[in-house]
Amino acid sequence: MKPRHKRAAIIxxxxxxxxxxxxxxLNAFQSNLVFFFSPSQVTSGEAPKNRTFRVGGMVKDGSVQRKDLTVTFLVTDTAQDVRVSYTGILPDLFREGKGVVAQGKLGDDGHFMATEVLAKHDENYMPPEAQHAVDQAQQTIKTLK
Incomplete structure (x- = not known):
């Protein structure tokens, strides 16, 4: 084989x-990609039927029903609700009226079967360092006025 052919074969x-x-x-990235949908988007049909995705919102007050390790609750964005079922141990921060994100699949009947439930902490919480930086920025804005 000539050196030119060897070089072309290597290239x-x-x-x-x-x-x-x-x-x-790219194939692995696409198969592990999980999208987020609000309850309004899920009820309007924007969410996929046979793919894993996340739905998030607030746990509706009075909607939590427990039977052994299976918990059923409503996730709401104040406009629409999605019924979620989860079998397993819920996070400590899971409460009615608090934020939640559930990952799973939507059934043909519109019932969301979660494989993972994440409870969100209070949105008002801010680390002390960040709070200090925000306070300083607001003081600087006030002095410039």
Whole structure:
């Protein structure tokens, strides 16, 4: 084989290897991608039926029903509600009237079967360092006026 042919074969082999690697990475990325939808989007049909996604909002007051380790509750965005079922141990921060994000799949009947439930902490909480920075920024704005 001539040196020119060897060099062309190595270049083509390198391009093929890079292309295959890029395809595998993008395929893995797409299969692990999880989208977030609000209850209004889920009830309007924007959420996929056979794919895993996340739904988030507030746990509606008075909607939590427990039976052994299975918990059923409503997630609301104040406009629409989505019924969620989860079997397992809920996070300590899970409460009625508090924020929650559930990951799972939507059934054909519109019932969301969660495989993971994440409770959100209070939105008013801010680390002391961040609060101090915000306070200083507001003081600077007031002095410039």
């Amino acid at each position: 083509l082999g390198g391009i093929a290897a890079v292309s295959l690697s890029a395809y595998l990475v």
